[in-house]
Amino acid sequence: MRLDALGNAPSSVADVRQTMSAGVGVGAAGRTLDDRRVVHSVQAMRFASRRIRHGQDWRRLVLSPVDIGWGHVLRARDMGVVTVASDPKPRLFDLFCGAGGASTGLAAAGCDVTGFELDADAASAHHANGHSTVRCDLNGYPWRGTCDLLWASPPCQPFSAAGKRRGSEDDSDGMPAFLHAVESLLPPVVVMENVPGLLNRKHLDYRAAFTNALMRCGYDYQSRVLNCADFGVPQTRERFILIARRDGRRIRWPQRTHAERSSGLPGWVSMADALGWTARSWTLNTGRDWKPGGSRDDAQTMVCDSAPAPTFSAQAGGQWHLHPTPTDIIRITVEQAATLQGFPPGYRFVGSRTAQFQQVGNAVPPPLARAVVEALLCP
Secondary structure (H helix, E strand, C coil): CCCCCCCCCCCCHHHHHHHHHCCCHHHHHCCCCCHHHHHHHHHHHHHHHHHHHCCCCHHHCCCCCCCCCCCCCEEECHHHCEEECCCCCCEEEEECCCCCHHHHHHHHCCCEEEEEECCHHHHHHHHHCCCEEEECCCCCCCCCCCCCEEEECCCCCCCCCCCCCCHHHCCCCCHHHHHHHHHHHCCCEEEEEECHHHHCHHHHHHHHHHHHHHHHCCCEEEEEEEEHHHHCCCECCEEEEEEEECCCCCCCCCCCCCECCCCCCCECCCHHHHHCCCCCCCEEECCCCCECCECCCCCCEEECCCCCECCCCCCHHHCCEEECCCCCCEECCHHHHHHHCCCCCCCCCCCCHHHHHHHHHHCCCHHHHHHHHHHHHCC
């Protein structure tokens, strides 16, 4: 479908049907659009027309699900050809999306995901892996449209044991931006992911402030700490998950798929199994300055053959060393770290080696995000 020379969109349902019957868009795939979906298409193209008349290059325009109702995602391709996706999918916004850990899991759960991220390298990685991406500062972001579920992973440094635990006094505190999005969009379902350190008594007043804000918006909520190893991630990473609903439906939690001990479920995935190590025993040392014959006082040493890895943090790339023998030292690679975080093979990260390790360490393990959302979307 093409706009005219002035950038005017088709103005009627008949115009849309006529063009689709000529072999453009959904009609070309042999599908039939009902009038309601065609009306959505007309409204979306009028929106596109207004944006183009304001000087935007049509060939670079991609309408996200923000622009029209979910399940009717219209995109503009080269030379103004328009297609409409007719398969309805739940539309999710992933705030503080980073390189796309949560987005990968949400997409695997069958959702249409748009991620929002300020960091340039992380946003580029998110986009490079095929995710719809908006690079922006979420503080005061002008939200519009609707979404079916809002996922947020605000920076954990204000609450993490690896940070200064300054809570609301930390410059990286993302909770105000998260609550601004909730209050602006009022999605039926909200999920917030963070470190278990948020449950520290030091942050009691802080937790009360944002949960009270959720309740003022009409949400009921529950929270738990989930171990990623219980969902097939080869890492004993624990995450605080808060789920809030305002649609009257029951909050459902995911059922674990793996277990540390025999319980009728598969056992936890070991680090060695995840990385394909079968020939010899490996030892992991997490001390930054480990050398043969000694280690830092805060270092953790473990045999990789029989257990998942410990939590891989944003700083772990320069600290984790693998030891096939007591005297040999091999640094962990970005690809190995991504595997331990539950990313699929071949996932792309962007920037310096340090930046890539940070993207891995800051990410939500995709299997955890998928399990949480699949439980919530279950009828």
